[in-house]
Amino acid sequence: MSVTIKKVNSDTELKAVAELAGIIWHECFTDIISEGQIDYMVEKFQSYKAMTKQIIEQDYSYFAVREDEELCGYIGVKPEKDDRFFLSKLYLRSDRRGRGIASQMLKKVFEEAKSYGKERVYLTVNKHNEHAISVYLRTGFEIADKVVTDIGNGYVMDDYIMEYTI
Numbered sequence: 816m817s818v819t820i821k822k823v824n825s826d827t828e829l830k831a832v833a834e835l836a837g838i839i840w841h842e843c844f845t846d847i848i849s850e851g852q853i854d855y856m857v858e859k860f861q862s863y864k865a866m867t868k869q870i871i872e873q874d875y876s877y878f879a880v881r882e883d884e885e886l887c888g889y890i891g892v893k894p895e896k897d898d899r900f901f902l903s904k905l906y907l908r909s910d911r912r913g914r915g916i917a918s919q920m921l922k923k924v925f926e927e928a929k930s931y932g933k934e935r936v937y938l939t940v941n942k943h944n945e946h947a948i949s950v951y952l953r954t955g956f957e958i959a960d961k962v963v964t965d966i967g968n969g970y971v972m973d974d975y976i977m978e979y980t981i
């Protein structure tokens with residue numbers, strides 16, 4: 816297998832990532848949050864429109880993950896003003912999990928953080944997303960805090976904040 820992780824540089828690629836985001840969110844979060852909340856969060860955070868806005872207004876970057884040239888995952892990151900790097904999104908389609916690709920994705924995140932001169936990488940993860948939490952702990956992240964965020968429409972995100980020191 817040949818895995819590539821490359822920055823998304825075109826609208827066409829970003830649209831493909833948005834389409835994949837919808838698929839992955841619906842396959843992996845149905846046990847954790849309602850379908851209504853998934854639809855709402857995909858539209859608010861992962862639609863082509865939302866991601867375009869994040870890139871233009873908030874300095875986000877997206878990376879497309881391909882195995883044998885087929886798009887199967889994506890990463891979203893953002894440098895903060897302090898010494899932290901925000902890992903906003905780390906998603907892999909279910910048929911590509913458990914094969915070492917996630918570790919390559921996290922390696923890429925740390926390389927990016929270093930290229931910005933950042934010392935810490937942080938993320939938020941749903942408290943019930945046990946697999947992702949295990950992966951992050953195994954990688955060396957620690958639970959730093961917890962946060963409940965009101966995202967509108969009657970929905971909240973009930974998360975741990977995890978942090979990794981580079």
Ligand SMILES: CC(C)(COP(=O)(O)OP(=O)(O)OC[C@H]1O[C@@H](n2cnc3c(N)ncnc32)[C@H](O)[C@@H]1OP(=O)(O)O)[C@@H](O)C(=O)NCCC(=O)NCCS
Nearest residue numbers: 843905906907912913914915917918939940947949950953
């Ligand atoms: C999170 C995600 C990207 C991880 O990818 P994955 O393919 O499932 O991860 P892997 O099974 O390859 O595990 C990654 C590493 O953690 C280790 N790991 C996994 N589960 C573990 C556990 N329960 N205990 C200890 N280590 C564990 C693996 O051994 C692997 O290490 P290695 O590469 O050195 O062998 C993927 O599961 C995903 O996209 N999930 C849905 C979306 C999601 O929840 N994203 C995170 C939102 S915050």
